[in-house]
Amino acid sequence: MRERITRFVQSGVIPYEPVLDAGGPPAAAALDELRTRAREAGLWALPLPRELGGGGLDLRAYAPLAEAEGASDHGPAALGSAPLLDVTMLARHGGARVREEYLADLVSGRTRTCYAMTEPDVPGTAPALTGTRAERRADGSWRVSGRKWFTSGAAGADLVTVLARTSGSAGERAGLSLLLVPTGAPGFRVVRELPVLGAGGQYEIELDGVVVPGDHLLGEPGGALAVAGERLQLGRTLRCLRWLGQAGRAFDLMCERAATREGARGPLRDHQLVQQHVFDSLLALRATRPLVQQAVELIASGQDAHVEVGLAKVAAARMLQQVTDSAIQVHGAAGLGPDTPLPALFRGGRAARILDGPDELHITSVARRVLRGYGQDSSPIPG
Numbered sequence: 001m002r003e004r005i006t007r008f009v010q011s012g013v014i015p016y017e018p019v020l021d022a023g024g025p026p027a028a029a030a031l032d033e034l035r036t037r038a039r040e041a042g043l044w045a046l047p048l049p050r051e052l053g054g055g056g057l058d059l060r061a062y063a064p065l066a067e068a069e070g071a072s073d074h075g076p077a078a079l080g081s082a083p084l085l086d087v088t089m090l091a092r093h094g095g096a097r098v099r100e101e102y103l104a105d106l107v108s109g110r111t112r113t114c115y116a117m118t119e120p121d122v123p124g125t126a127p128a129l130t131g132t133r134a135e136r137r138a139d140g141s142w143r144v145s146g147r148k149w150f151t152s153g154a155a156g157a158d159l160v161t162v163l164a165r166t167s168g169s170a171g172e173r174a175g176l177s178l179l180l181v182p183t184g185a186p187g188f189r190v191v192r193e194l195p196v197l198g199a200g201g202q203y204e205i206e207l208d209g210v211v212v213p214g215d216h217l218l219g220e221p222g223g224a225l226a227v228a229g230e231r232l233q234l235g236r237t238l239r240c241l242r243w244l245g246q247a248g249r250a251f252d253l254m255c256e257r258a259a260t261r262e263g264a265r266g267p268l269r270d271h272q273l274v275q276q277h278v279f280d281s282l283l284a285l286r287a288t289r290p291l292v293q294q295a296v297e298l299i300a301s302g303q304d305a306h307v308e309v310g311l312a313k314v315a316a317a318r319m320l321q322q323v324t325d326s327a328i329q330v331h332g333a334a335g336l337g338p339d340t341p342l343p344a345l346f347r348g349g350r351a352a353r354i355l356d357g358p359d360e361l362h363i364t365s366v367a368r369r370v371l372r373g374y375g376q377d378s379s380p381i382p383g
Contacts, residue, residue, distance in 0.1 A: 005068040013072045020074045034078035045080035052107040059300040070242025071249045085235050086113040093219040114157040116148035125361045128173045134164035140214035144207045154203035155190050176224040180216040197347045233309050236356045240292040240316035247323040250345050254327035277326040284319040291315050310362035321349030
């Protein structure tokens with residue numbers, strides 16, 4: 001199955017990347033074509049519930065496939081696995097109406113969702129300072145007001161999950177809730193696109209008194225951080241798997257260049273400094289994969305994976321940037337231009353060190369958890 005997905009991404013998705021990156025109607029048409037081909041090939045929505053039209057694979061079985069899909073940023077969308085986080089969250093924490101109205105359409109690709117948590121002027125590492133508020137109205141619905149940014153895919157989404165304060169004051173961890181907001185509701189507006197190092201897909205949005213049905217609350221009132229934490233652990237691990245796929249793609253490009261490029265002093269493959277790039281990149285890839293696999297195993301078995309996910313996230317982000325940087329160096333000027341995907345892969349590696357929490361957040365969080373086990377009666381976390 002991994003080989004089939006690899007072939008699909010290489011022969012189908014990657015050739016369409018320039019069109020998909022540009023956006024607009026041509027990109028939508030190309031994505032629809034790829035999705036049709038994925039369904040016909042039996043590769044559609046493999047990690048999503050079988051009863052909803054997916055493949056029904058659990059996380060352990062899907063993990064190596066996520067790597068293969070992730071070789072292209074557009075792989076998960078083309079193969080129908082992109083809504084895994086939202087489907088999992090709604091299935092576990094959505095009410096009956098939410099599950100019945102949206103889940104099947106999410107799996108089929110007819111409905112698209114996004115997730116809005118961070119805000120301008122509010123540190124992304126401090127969700128308790130969220131300024132967006134949701135007030136309960138007399139009829140049981142919610143009135144949501146606030147602004148979010150770096151919301152992936154907001155311009156084309158039908159639904160957005162919004163973190164909002166439903167009680168308490170800024171700085172309190174209690175009182176935060178998640179609401180599923182239809183983007184077609186009056187008062188919802190996409191303010192602007194926020195290119196990340198020149199690449200599109202991220203947006204700032206505004207909610208100006210948007211009325212949301214009362215049964216579109218996810219989980220319990222005030223229980224947002226528990227739901228968000230569950231989502232973030234799985235989301236960060238999925239990102240790590242996809243970063244492994246992207247780094248593997250950069251590694252292959254680097255080795256192909258070294259093996260075929262003739263320089264003034266002979267083939268690049270015979271240069272020791274080029275060999276150093278190949279060795280260091282392979283070492284980074286091989287050292288990172290077990291960390292990610294350990295995070296997958298703990299999440300799949302329902303165990304606490306905070307330390308393992310933190311280690312994997314930092315290692316995978318650094319690894320992706322390192323490998324793509326080496327691949328660019330081996331390509332020389334060609335690695336900086338539009339004829340290879342390396343600039344986009346490098347941009348993704350740099351952004352990876354901030355997405356889903358900056359390196360510093362994970363470093364301090366993991367260190368604190370490890371240190372709690374020392375100097376006390378409890379056993380330390382094994383190395």
